[in-house]
Amino acid sequence: MNTQEKYWLIYAKATFLIAVVAMVISIIKLPGDLLIKGYYSICSLFLVSATITLSKAVRDQVESKRLMNKLEEAKTAQLLNDLDESRL
Known part of the structure; x- marks a missing residue:
């Protein structure tokens, strides 16, 4: 795996993790039951x-x-x- 592929994989994992965390936080903060x-x-x-x-x-x-x-x-x-x- 070359350096560019390595950084792309890190970027993909990081953006996925950020999106999941943002979704969880937004659901927790959501008004409602x-x-x-x-x-x-x-x-x-x-x-x-x-x-x-x-x-x-x-x-x-x-x-x-x-x-x-x-x-x-x-x-x-x-x-x-x-x-x-x-x-x-």
């Missing part, structure tokens, strides 16, 4: 969970496409090598 605070807490947890799931699904899709492209490139290279060998 415990039922309203509980509702917003559950919605916040669901939003975080859905965001993590979506980011993982997108990453998996990109990695899958990258793997398929590598396989296609390998097949093309093999066909070209076979073609070159048959000409000799």
